[in-house]
Amino acid sequence: MTVALPEQRFPGRILPVTLPAGPGGSPVTVGGQNALPCTPEGERPNLPAVGMEVRTGAEELPPSLRSAIGELAADPVSLARRCVSEWGARFLFLDLSLCHPDSGGRSVADGAALAREVLDAVPAPVIVGGCGDEEVDARLFPAVAEAAPRPVFLSYAEEKNYRLLAGAALAYGHGLVSWSPIDINMAKQINLLLADLGFPADRVIMDPLTGGLGYGLEYTCSIVERIRLSGLQGDAMLARPVLCHLGDAWKAREASDASETSWGDADRRGRRWEETTGLACLAAGADLLVCRHPGNVARLSGAAWR
Amino acid sequence: MPDAGAGVVRFFPEGIDVPLSPGDSLLAHALRAGVPLLAPCGGESRCGKCRVGVAGAVKGGDDPGVLSPAERAAGIRLACRCVPLSGKVSVTVLPESRPARLAAYLDGKDMAGDGPFLPLQRAAAGCRPFGVALDLGTSTLAGALVDLSDGAVLARASSDNPQMACGEDLISRVVFAEETPGGFEFLRERLLRGVENLVARLLSRTDLRGEVTDVCAAGNTVISHVLYGLDPSPIRRPPYRPVQKEYPVATGRALGIAAAPDAQWRIFPSLGGFVGGDVVADILASGMHRDEEVSLLFDVGTNGEVALGNRDWRIACSSSAGPAFEGGDIGCGMRAYPGAIESVRIDRATGVPSFTVIGRGRPAGLCGSGILDLCAEMFRAGLVDRAGRFARRGDAPLRSTDRGEAYVVVPADRSATGREVTLCEADLKSILRTKAALCAAAEAMLRAVGLPLGSVARVYVAGGFGNFLDLRSALTIGLFPPFPLPRFLPLGNASLAGAIGALRNRRRWKEALELAPATLYHDLSSDPAFMELYQRALFLPHTDEEGYRAALAGTGAAT
Amino acid sequence: MALTALEIYKLLPKTNCKDCGFPTCLAFAMQMAAGKATVELCPHASEEAKETLGSAAAPPLPKVTIGTGRDEVILGDETVLFRHEKTFYHPTAIAVSVSDDLPPDAFGERLRAIRALSFERVGQRIGVDLVALRCGSGDPVAYAKAAAAALEATGLPLVLLAPPGPLAAAADAVEGSRPLLAPPAADLGAAAKMAAERKLPLRVRADGIGGLYDALRAARAAGAKELVADPAPGDSRGAVEGSVQIRRLAILSRNRDLACPTAFDLGEPFPEPFGTAALLIPKYGSLLVLDTADPADILPLLTLRQNVFTDPQRPIQVEPGVYAVGNVTSSSPVLITTNFSLTYFTVRGDVEASRVPAYLLIADVDGMSVLTAWAAGKFTGESIAKMLSGCGIGEKVGHRTLILPGMVARLSGRIEELSSWRVLVGPQESSAIPPYLRRLPPAAFLPANA
Numbered sequence A: 001m002t003v004a005l006p007e008q009r010f011p012g013r014i015l016p017v018t019l020p021a022g023p024g025g026s027p028v029t030v031g032g033q034n035a036l037p038c039t040p041e042g043e044r045p046n047l048p049a050v051g052m053e054v055r056t057g058a059e060e061l062p063p064s065l066r067s068a069i070g071e072l073a074a075d076p077v078s079l080a081r082r083c084v085s086e087w088g089a090r091f092l093f094l095d096l097s098l099c100h101p102d103s104g105g106r107s108v109a110d111g112a113a114l115a116r117e118v119l120d121a122v123p124a125p126v127i128v129g130g131c132g133d134e135e136v137d138a139r140l141f142p143a144v145a146e147a148a149p150r151p152v153f154l155s156y157a158e159e160k161n162y163r164l165l166a167g168a169a170l171a172y173g174h175g176l177v178s179w180s181p182i183d184i185n186m187a188k189q190i191n192l193l194l195a196d197l198g199f200p201a202d203r204v205i206m207d208p209l210t211g212g213l214g215y216g217l218e219y220t221c222s223i224v225e226r227i228r229l230s231g232l233q234g235d236a237m238l239a240r241p242v243l244c245h246l247g248d249a250w251k252a253r254e255a256s257d258a259s260e261t262s263w264g265d266a267d268r269r270g271r272r273w274e275e276t277t278g279l280a281c282l283a284a285g286a287d288l289l290v291c292r293h294p295g296n297v298a299r300l301s302g303a304a305w306r
Numbered sequence B: 001m002p003d004a005g006a007g008v009v010r011f012f013p014e015g016i017d018v019p020l021s022p023g024d025s026l027l028a029h030a031l032r033a034g035v036p037l038l039a040p041c042g043g044e045s046r047c048g049k050c051r052v053g054v055a056g057a058v059k060g061g062d063d064p065g066v067l068s069p070a071e072r073a074a075g076i077r078l079a080c081r082c083v084p085l086s087g088k089v090s091v092t093v094l095p096e097s098r099p100a101r102l103a104a105y106l107d108g109k110d111m112a113g114d115g116p117f118l119p120l121q122r123a124a125a126g127c128r129p130f131g132v133a134l135d136l137g138t139s140t141l142a143g144a145l146v147d148l149s150d151g152a153v154l155a156r157a158s159s160d161n162p163q164m165a166c167g168e169d170l171i172s173r174v175v176f177a178e179e180t181p182g183g184f185e186f187l188r189e190r191l192l193r194g195v196e197n198l199v200a201r202l203l204s205r206t207d208l209r210g211e212v213t214d215v216c217a218a219g220n221t222v223i224s225h226v227l228y229g230l231d232p233s234p235i236r237r238p239p240y241r242p243v244q245k246e247y248p249v250a251t252g253r254a255l256g257i258a259a260a261p262d263a264q265w266r267i268f269p270s271l272g273g274f275v276g277g278d279v280v281a282d283i284l285a286s287g288m289h290r291d292e293e294v295s296l297l298f299d300v301g302t303n304g305e306v307a308l309g310n311r312d313w314r315i316a317c318s319s320s321a322g323p324a325f326e327g328g329d330i331g332c333g334m335r336a337y338p339g340a341i342e343s344v345r346i347d348r349a350t351g352v353p354s355f356t357v358i359g360r361g362r363p364a365g366l367c368g369s370g371i372l373d374l375c376a377e378m379f380r381a382g383l384v385d386r387a388g389r390f391a392r393r394g395d396a397p398l399r400s401t402d403r404g405e406a407y408v409v410v411p412a413d414r415s416a417t418g419r420e421v422t423l424c425e426a427d428l429k430s431i432l433r434t435k436a437a438l439c440a441a442a443e444a445m446l447r448a449v450g451l452p453l454g455s456v457a458r459v460y461v462a463g464g465f466g467n468f469l470d471l472r473s474a475l476t477i478g479l480f481p482p483f484p485l486p487r488f489l490p491l492g493n494a495s496l497a498g499a500i501g502a503l504r505n506r507r508r509w510k511e512a513l514e515l516a517p518a519t520l521y522h523d524l525s526s527d528p529a530f531m532e533l534y535q536r537a538l539f540l541p542h543t544d545e546e547g548y549r550a551a552l553a554g555t556g557a558a559t
Numbered sequence C: 001m002a003l004t005a006l007e008i009y010k011l012l013p014k015t016n017c018k019d020c021g022f023p024t025c026l027a028f029a030m031q032m033a034a035g036k037a038t039v040e041l042c043p044h045a046s047e048e049a050k051e052t053l054g055s056a057a058a059p060p061l062p063k064v065t066i067g068t069g070r071d072e073v074i075l076g077d078e079t080v081l082f083r084h085e086k087t088f089y090h091p092t093a094i095a096v097s098v099s100d101d102l103p104p105d106a107f108g109e110r111l112r113a114i115r116a117l118s119f120e121r122v123g124q125r126i127g128v129d130l131v132a133l134r135c136g137s138g139d140p141v142a143y144a145k146a147a148a149a150a151l152e153a154t155g156l157p158l159v160l161l162a163p164p165g166p167l168a169a170a171a172d173a174v175e176g177s178r179p180l181l182a183p184p185a186a187d188l189g190a191a192a193k194m195a196a197e198r199k200l201p202l203r204v205r206a207d208g209i210g211g212l213y214d215a216l217r218a219a220r221a222a223g224a225k226e227l228v229a230d231p232a233p234g235d236s237r238g239a240v241e242g243s244v245q246i247r248r249l250a251i252l253s254r255n256r257d258l259a260c261p262t263a264f265d266l267g268e269p270f271p272e273p274f275g276t277a278a279l280l281i282p283k284y285g286s287l288l289v290l291d292t293a294d295p296a297d298i299l300p301l302l303t304l305r306q307n308v309f310t311d312p313q314r315p316i317q318v319e320p321g322v323y324a325v326g327n328v329t330s331s332s333p334v335l336i337t338t339n340f341s342l343t344y345f346t347v348r349g350d351v352e353a354s355r356v357p358a359y360l361l362i363a364d365v366d367g368m369s370v371l372t373a374w375a376a377g378k379f380t381g382e383s384i385a386k387m388l389s390g391c392g393i394g395e396k397v398g399h400r401t402l403i404l405p406g407m408v409a410r411l412s413g414r415i416e417e418l419s420s421w422r423v424l425v426g427p428q429e430s431s432a433i434p435p436y437l438r439r440l441p442p443a444a445f446l447p448a449n450a
Helices: A063-072 A078-084 A110-122 A134-147 A162-172 A185-197 A217-232 A248-249 A268-282 A294-303 B026-033 B069-073 B163-166 B168-178 B183-204 B221-228 B277-286 B368-380 B426-451 B471-477 B496-505 B506-515 B528-537 B546-553 C005-011 C025-033 C046-057 C104-115 C142-155 C163-174 C185-198 C208-221 C236-251 C273-280 C295-308 C341-354 C370-375 C381-390 C406-418 C430-439
Strands: A017-019 A029-030 A049-056 A094-095 A125-130 A151-158 A173-179 A204-207 A243-245 A288-291 B008-012 B016-019 B051-057 B076-078 B083-093 B128-136 B140-147 B153-160 B209-220 B247-251 B264-267 B294-302 B304-309 B313-317 B340-346 B353-357 B398-401 B403-408 B421-424 B456-462 B488-491 B520-522 C063-066 C075-076 C093-099 C118-121 C124-127 C130-134 C158-161 C178-180 C203-207 C227-230 C263-265 C287-290 C320-325 C334-338 C358-363 C401-404 C423-425
Touching: A029 A049, A029 B403, A049 A078, A063 A078, A063 A268, A063 A294, A078 A094, A078 A110, A110 A125, A110 A134, A110 C358, A125 B016, A125 B488, A134 A151, A134 A162, A162 A173, A162 A185, A173 A185, A173 C227, A185 A217, A185 B528, A204 A243, A217 C295, A243 A248, A248 A288, A248 B426, A268 A288, A268 A294, A268 C263, A268 C295, A288 A294, B008 B026, B008 C093, B016 B403, B016 C227, B026 B051, B026 B083, B069 B076, B128 B221, B128 B277, B128 B496, B140 B183, B140 B496, B153 B163, B163 B168, B163 B183, B163 C320, B168 B183, B168 B209, B168 B221, B168 C093, B168 C158, B168 C406, B183 B221, B209 B221, B209 B496, B209 C124, B221 B247, B221 B264, B277 B294, B277 B304, B277 B313, B277 B456, B277 B488, B277 B496, B277 B506, B294 B426, B304 B426, B313 B426, B313 C093, B340 B403, B353 B403, B353 C273, B368 B403, B368 B421, B368 B426, B368 C381, B403 C178, B421 B426, B421 C295, B426 B528, B426 C005, B426 C025, B456 B496, B471 B546, B496 C142, B520 C025, B528 C075, B528 C358, C005 C025, C005 C046, C046 C227, C093 C104, C093 C295, C104 C142, C104 C236, C118 C295, C124 C163, C130 C142, C142 C158, C158 C163, C158 C287, C178 C185, C178 C263, C185 C203, C203 C208, C203 C263, C208 C227, C208 C236, C236 C273, C263 C341, C273 C287, C273 C295, C273 C334, C287 C295, C287 C401, C320 C341, C334 C341, C341 C358, C341 C430, C358 C381, C370 C406, C381 C406, C401 C406, C401 C430, C406 C423
Parallel strands: A049 A094, A049 A288, A094 A125, A125 A151, A151 A173, A173 A204, A243 A288, B008 B083, B128 B209, B209 B264, B294 B456, B313 B520, B456 B488, C093 C130, C093 C287, C130 C158, C158 C178, C178 C203, C203 C227, C263 C287, C334 C358, C334 C401, C401 C423
Antiparallel strands: A017 A029, B008 B016, B051 B076, B051 B083, B128 B140, B140 B153, B247 B264, B294 B304, B304 B313, B340 B353, B398 B403, B403 B421, C063 C075, C118 C124, C320 C358
């Protein structure tokens, strides 16, 4: 028997956004779909892309990451190369936490120089994240924007700093990640503020803040679903690709505590924790995922069919 | 007996003396002396508005964060923090710290007042029967004297609610009543005396001789409780229920009011803890309870209330909006008295303001309509972004102060107070919260019943402020949902109008008693959609800004 | 589509008689629209109202129960496609498999391992819900014995994955425990009869939606009532799309023939069982059979399920307690605020921006903002004094100075009265925290001498 299957058709379409690559690299384009994830209908010219984070500040790695990338932890440039050439990351998220007063306190010039080095070393698209200290970032982003030899995305613009970031990005042709704290209204508000400054919409991706598995992930999933539904229903300010940074998954005790033997092997558990977080984000509609475990690039990419 | 060294505090310009009570603040002395002194925060030293000029031995009240070195040198102190020590202490209440009175709070439209004259009281033998209509507001007590032999309004008067000294907002007052020994009695006493004085003033304004036989009073639930002698405490705690919603008729004597001891006092029934009889009187005056079409009613006062419905069903809520549009919570805010800036325009090219002042004197501060205009103009001129952050531009008089970025409306040398009249970023955030709460309250109710914006045929705006606000400015900052301008109908003091209507026609009092239990009280704190709608409205004009563009352009998206 | 409150109201008598227990007809209608009341509460409702509102209220996805008593598992009975629209009610059931042909020791060990897959998380017990018993032996006697042993050892309801002979034997052996019968696709007819006779739930497995349509009809024709649908996917994508389609047929198309809870056997040789399970938990899978009993696999899946099946209308709250921001020392300032997430994120961000390491006390006020919590009597001098003495901040810092939000300055006296702490009134706006903290003289936070 042939059953008439329901389809959800929408008037809107997610704006395609391209993360530009360096010479010899492949740019990453996401967006362009006019349908919900995990459904057969509609057009979806671009699949979700999985990238890897390259951290630069001093930090203690959970067991699962220590065994996978521990030897490269102090060498971000080599780590960046391996992420792309060996583990299949389609883009990199370079986190300049080395400039944070609590995790190295290196100068803004050092941060910008490192960004430049990574951009020269790998051809993949790069998103450059700040160090998280408001005052340092206010100097760091303009320095990175100027030092970058090719277009990158700066992460992230929020209500407090959007003028500064938009100015730096506009001056040198970079894109922006617009950030909001798990709130669909604030997600739209920051995009409206950027639009008021004349920032080009096709150079903005949204980061709605990803809670880790067990620690607020469900809120993120619902916000991503709602952003996607609103965008498809015609709200242009929300019809944008969504990035989910899975870093918070590693902050969960379950992802790192080796002493709880009843929870199983900490190495496998940590990897699974990040993988599960990423899969839930994909099911909700994420277009870009940033993971840290090399093994999860392939696993998450394998589920990025939708 | 006080000993020979006991001091005295004399308040100017009244020249009232009060014995010096060691350890008590000047504000406490003023309260005792009955000297009107603004203390919107209830004497918590938060607002910095109770400024007085002092001569004599005092200590404290010279907070450098609030007062400039020049002010301190000139003997200006904060009355809530300043303690007289001994001897003779002279205290001058500065003009901006003095509550004034204005008729603006009195006029209201009665959209449904077309019925026959059927007074509550048939003329009694011997004397002319008077009725008194009262609107007991959080900040203002307003009243009207009605000749019950023909329905004519003989006089109107208003005064500040003397409970202001116990806190500007209702919750502060309930807390005051709970935490101060004898607090409830004090709070009630101030209300009763305030009402007595108001009734006496009304009677003094007519040459006719008569006797007050009936009083109709509309007030929020806390004031109604206090007036009726009920403990308002339960109202502030979950589940936020009043002790009772209806107040059986009582004589003035039974209530403890000497002004009209034999009159029958009728207090409008409350809808819930935070929506009171004043809103019932608003509804009565608007006539929305008689229409088939759906109306929305805003009461923009110290607390914002919203009602939605038609002749069959109604729902009402309190928006928990702050008093920003009454001048509270705003550094240079004041009420609509002489000296208040009531409208503002900003030159788009230069960013420089021009304004009009009530009474045409030197400006002392900003009242609600001026605040609303100023925000809208700053936004239109690009001096403020959608999130309420200031942006420096051109010659606009923006500068950094210790309260953050501030826009200078009037420089110090041109103001009535010798201090700048400014609006700072924190003020704007406070306004943003107030307007978001009001707008989101309306949206939450529409959503709760499942109606689109377009199904609302009329939007009534009640409250003294409603008479003067510029609707375009209101929509520019998103004070209301985006209805087309022609749908708005300002009502002014509709509570008082409703109370007058009830005095003139006993059928309308019956209507009020019937409409109240059929009007559902919607508790926004337990409405899961409200917080999100609030966040959505916390933007200029609104996160869903498309509708506002259409409403302001007159294309009427919400039709 | 669900009716709005006003649409429901129009069907009611509009008398505000209060016989339903609500203050007005509109209040009752709003409760019905929210799914919190049914039309039966109104004694005066017209027949038309009862009919319209009765069917509008019936869940589009039927309910199926497996097991009995405390460990009963409920599948289906869902009303929405997205959790934010209301909530997801019945968590995806997780079954871990065991085969009846394992050597006795290994069989017992496996059951113990399954039983151990139960964890305490944020005050809730989360664990595997069912044991899926595979029939490797083909022998009805051995299979029945294994079923009884599995039930005995774990107490969990069973999914019986077996052909008709062993299925019947096992169903008899565990009579009264209400297992789910899960025959191979080819044996549907016999198993459907068995399910009808014994009044047991039945898993119907067939290829794709079209195959399921026919198979479900056949099962119903044989008298089976409580049905669970398995579209027999070959890979992860097939499983997720099948699950989505069945749910949409139920919710959007109101297709009564295909409206069933779903089941997916992700055991050997299904590719990527873990990833498929993680996608099916948010994407409408009702029952998943897994071969893995590794807690490192099961714990993340159970945690995801716990996350997805929470009420989304609960405000986001932050765990109350003491939070260190930056490299704190015993003379770092101590600030207090409430556990409403936006309040917390804002204050924390502003404390971070100050670059002054500080302790942040997050008070438990049920996720209200500072002013709301104060107004509701949840953020009081008493509650703050209690927190100061009970949260352990006294051991972390040498001083006794608390920075209170400026909005609730009035609480300072009461706090000082009830605790040994001195109170500084902080700014009213969180955004003023950075300059405020930087301006504070360090002497304010030296160890208390007294």
